[in-house]
Amino acid sequence: MPSLTRRISPWFLLILGVTLLGGVLAAAAVPTRSGVLATSGIFVLVLGGWVVSLCLHEYGHAVTAYRGGDTSVAAKGYLTLDVRRYADPGLSLVLPLIILLIGGLPLPGGAVWINQWALRSRARRSAVSLAGPAANLALGIVLIITVAAFPGMPLPVAAGLSALAYFQIIAFVLNMLPVPGLDGWGALEPYLSAPARRLGERVRPWAPFVLLALLLFVPGVSALFFAATQLLFGAAGGDQELFRLGYSAMFFWRNL
Secondary structure: OOHHHHOOOHHHHHHHHHHHHHHHHHHHHHHHOOHHHHHHHHHHHHHHHHHHHHHHHHHHHHHHHHHHOOOHHHHOOHHHOOHHHHOOHHHHHHHHHHHHHHHOOOOOOOOOOOOHHHOOOHHHHHHHHHHHHHHHHHHHHHHHHHHHHOOOOOHHHHHHHHHHHHHHHHHHHHHHOOOOOOHHHHHHHHHOOHHHHHHHHHHOOOHHHHHHHHHHHOHHHHHHHHHHHHHHHHHOOOOHHHHHHHHHHHOHHHHO
16 A cells, blocks of 8 residues: 555544543552542543544445555545544534443444445455444454453453443444444445345435434333343453443443
8 A cells, every 4th residue: 555545643643542541540540549530531441442443443444445446545534544534523423422422332433435336346345344343343352352361450441441342342233234324234235136225225314313213212122232242242252240340430420
C-alpha cells in the first residue's frame, strides 16, 4: 500500500490515549481504594475502547475493499483510522453512544462507502462485509487473552477490559445477523436472487431499527440475545465475574 494509506490519524491516537488514561485511572484506584476512581476509570476505558473498536471495524471493511479492487477508499481517508471519516456526528456517534449507555448495545456507529462495482468478485464483496465483525471478534479475543495472561493486573482494569471484550462479542453477533442493513446480510447479499436483493433494498432503511426495538423493548428477545452473547463470551474464555464487575461499573447509575 502507498504510505498515505498507512498513515494513522492523530484523532485515532488521541482516542487511544483517552482509553489508556481510563486504564491508568482504574489501576490508580487500587492503592487509594477509591470506588469513584475505579468506576470513572472503567467508564472511560470502556467508552474509549468502544470508539477505538469502531475505527477498527470500519478499517476492516475499508482495507478489505482496497485489497479487493476498490482503491477509492484510500482517497476517502478510510485507511487512516480517522474516526471523522467514518462518522456522522449525530447518527454515527451520538445515537449509538446513547443506545450503548441506555441498553448496553454497542451498535455499529460508522460507515464506509464502498464501490461494489470495483470489487473483483462476489466473494470479495462478501469478505468486505465480514471484515468489520471479524475485527470486533478478533479484538474481543485479544482482550480476553490479555486478561487471562496477566492475572495480577489491577482488578478494575481487568473488569474494564472484560466488559470491553464482552461488548466486542455483542457487536460481532449483532452485526452478523442476516438483517438488511447489517453486515450479516451484506455477506449473503451477493449470492441471493435478484428479488431477494430488491426486497433487502426496500427494507434496509428501517430493518435495523425494528431489530433494535425488539432487543431493547421485548424482554424475551433481549434476554435470549444477551444469554447467547454471554454464552459465546464464556466459550471464548471470558471471565464472567470480571465482566459483570466491569458491566456494573460501566452502568453505575443503575445501582444508585
